[in-house]
């Protein structure tokens with residue numbers, strides 16, 4: 001069971017914006033996160049990953065306490081080891097596609113399977129500057145999955161993919177996540193694209 005209840009006052013320019021999120025989700029479920037621009041969706045993912053500290057509340061993932069303000073527990077991002085697909089991909093300019101995946105994982109068969117799923121096998125020795133935007137985005141998704149995280153956090157992960165590629169990637173991910181029992185949070189502005197993928201919905205915003 002995933003049990004999250006967190007609270008923080010965000011600074012939106014000169015204004016203060018309360019962010020108060022409660023979520024309970026089954027292990028192995030996919031949650032689609034929606035809400036208006038600037039409401040705090042990215043910040044929520046960062047709080048779950050341990051990159052931003054909530055002011056109060058708790059984050060419990062399968063009996064593990066990642067954060068609990070009342071007893072002073074706040075695991076580091078390294079201890080939480082959540083997979084994160086950032087909106088701007090955050091790729092390493094000097095690493096090839098394969099090196100991005102082998103950096104945190106040494107299972108060659110698993111890396112080959114990921115390259116196949118993402119359609120990047122033929123580009124495995126290329127660096128990010130030689131990839132299209134859609135290829136870079138697929139690499140960011142594969143890298144986050146490569147560590148087999150307890151929780152996968154994705155911030156608008158399909159925004160650079162054309163309709164056909166998006167469908168192919170979503171179909172492949174759906175099979176993979178089912179096989180692995182993955183628990184996933186996905187921020188998206190397009191509810192429709194996740195209709196076959198997500199079993200829960202979370203709204204962030206007024």
Ligand SMILES: Nc1ncnc2c1ncn2[C@@H]1O[C@H](COP(=O)(O)OP(=O)(O)OP(=O)(O)O)[C@@H](O)[C@H]1O
Nearest residue numbers: 009010011012013036037038039040041042043052
């Ligand atoms: N660590 C922080 N502390 C306080 N406020 C923050 C922090 N990080 C971001 N903010 C503010 O929180 C607000 C929400 O930003 P965020 O990127 O989470 O929104 P979003 O819902 O993901 O938006 P979009 O859909 O446009 O990507 C912004 O005004 C931002 O300045």
